[in-house]
Amino acid sequence: MAIYLDDPKKFKALVGQAHQLAMNALRPISRTYDKAEHAYPKELDMLAAMIDGVSESGASQGAGAAGVKRDEGADDDGSVKNGTNLASVMSIAEMCWGDVGLLLSMPRQGLGNSAIASVADAEQQERFAGSWAAMAITEPGTGSDSANIKTTAVLDSDEYVINGEKIFVTSGERADAVVVWATLDRSLGRAAIKSFVVPKGTPGMTVERLEHKLGIKASDTATIIFDNCRVPAENLLGSPEVDTKQGFAGAMATFDNTRPLVAAMAVGCARAALDLTRELLEQAGVEVDYDRPALTQSAAAAKFLQMEADWEAAHLLMLQAAWLADNRKPNSLEASMAKAKAGRVGSDITLSCVELAGTLGYAEGELLEKWARDSKILDIFEGTQQVQQLIVARRVLGLSSAELR
């Protein structure tokens, strides 16, 4: 044991592969699918097959959407682990250096897959393996206050009957299945909220429309209506017991695992902007000097130093959250810290890079303006900046959600 915060040596090859993939497969089609919103990026099927292949060979070190789980069964020999959580955030950051929208559209790498990995039992893990799962939480009247959802699931013999409307479902049309949050009994509050896997084509589930968005246009965002939609009872993820003591914790555990992933997306997208801007500045005669005081360098160099420092901060908070999960330590606080920092830093960096590059950055000839649009959602979905601050504040101050609302 010794403090070491460089990127883990173990994942160097993995990150190198992801970088090549991002550079040579995602970047060339990045602008194409930003323009052709709602067109299916057919190139991704081949790519996803390749990722599955790499995954099966073991070379991916368990990275990916389903890599975010706690390996409770593994031997604990007391040694420090660099495991699938770290591998996942690092490879996802690299892919999002390529393109966030395309990463979100990658078959079988949905947030629903992370949810299944986080809360499903062994039998369910097996049954849903290889399925591409989207995640449906938000409703027209419920965003950040996800405990307030109105979609219901009623047990009818051996099936649950789901009724309600879900919005902002990433890959909701393309995925093989949707993980839906619904309440078993609204009077029992948040403890009654459970997640259900609804396979595509289940009668009663219809994709009503796709959104037109500010960014991540390559990724489809669906509104889905559930009208007496029936799924087998065993599609309820985890335990059907309504444990009022445990409350919301079960469902929320998913977020501890997916928030570092969203932080990774912001970290990757921001680095794309930084990498390009550094070179553009160099071509304009601005060299960033790490030893000279920022105030004795040009304003552009000083701004760049501040952005790179903020980026490194987000990057390290992201690694910390994943490392804690790999080592089976609680990381709810750190996951929210990482997402809060990465979300706001991602916006500041991508927007400032556009400003530094002037109309060159603002025009569609470069991808800088696109990254400045793509980054915004990363400070919103899986818990907004404000929700993360609420979580961090409650933890730090030791206040309940009733005390600090």
Add this chain to the structure above:
Amino acid sequence: MTRHGLASTERRDPIGYAVTALNRLAQSDLLDRLGVRKQTEQAVYTATRSGFRAITAGGRTFSRAGRAAEPGTRPSPARTSGVFDLTPTEDEQMLVDVVTELADEVLRPAAAEADETCAVPEAVQKAALEVGLPILGVPESLGGIAEERSAMAGTLVAEALARGDMGLAVGLLAPGSVATALGLWGTDAQQQTYLPAFTGDDVAAAAVALAEPRVLFDVLSPATTAERTADGFRLNGVKSGVPRGDAAELFVVGAQLEGRPVLFLVESGAAGLSVVADPSMGVRAAGLARLELTDVTVPADAVLGSTDGTTYTECVRLARLAWCALAVGTGQAVLDYVTPYVKEREAFGEPIAHRQSVAFMVADMAIELQAMRLLTWKAASRAAAGKDFAREVALARNVCAEKGMRIGLDGVQLLGGHGFVKEHPVERWYRDLRAIGLMEGAVLV
């Protein structure tokens, strides 16, 4: 002549002259002799050490020893496994535990008074000596306790100390910083000559003097000069931000030699050296001073490390790393202090912590503080492993300067008017945290 904070473009008009005349009268003793003005207390600072100006302390005679041409003993770089890890080694953790106790039980209670008197109390120095602070970075073979390069341990110790008090931490770390520098860059002769003064019971006060009192100061281009003479060097210039300048017996002084910045060992007894108290906004317990060098001559073997600028640059980086660690420690002190305060303080019928505008300030403090810590630790672990850490320390310093100050600012704000008065320590932490990003040298890890 002091400018009273006025830009040179300010001009007096007739009213201004009248006010000046009145003001002179108001300052005159005449009023007091006539008994027309209530006697006021003497300003605190004239009664304290903050007004000293002196020839530097005579100090001890360092008896020459060792071989001048031989490189000194070097600590070996720390080994790394390449595994991402946030856990300190067992040795580091033990050290942190001991220093944390020292910070809680000795530094914190002494901090307010030390801030007033601009000095590290003797009892505090003694307690620090018992913990072995001065020899933390000195290799075992030279009488120290370091088994390998100690930048990581030093960082953790500086952080823990500054949680108690930054000013005292700087005063206490200054001698050990010079000892660490000797371990890193000294020749055999320099190590044999000077290190015994740090490894015994009567530890020499010493400091690294790199900063200079100039606007937009760039530490890599000091205005202090060194010229070659027949048998050594002649130094001229003014250094600032020098901890315990009045007591220091040995200085590491940065000066420009033939176009490159170089470190020189200067003993306090050298002719032409004088020290002037330079009490500042914060870090006052460290006894900050200016060091004036007027035709100070040092022997040819006074150069510490190389003359190509590389040793100097490494020294600058290690000092910045130390200041980052200090910022993390003081930032933690602020967070630890405001957390219970906002939960107890009530307004509008409930604890102010129940309001998002207050709670979110605390959340941001916690987030940025942890970011500061991770950036600092990363730079430190690279330094300890002997890797290049120029980028990492620059980024750590950037975040620690900006967010550290923000934490100090918000710390005072969260206590409102109570934060502005000296009944609470947050105003001191506010003043201390302003040092980050502008201080150079003074201490290193």
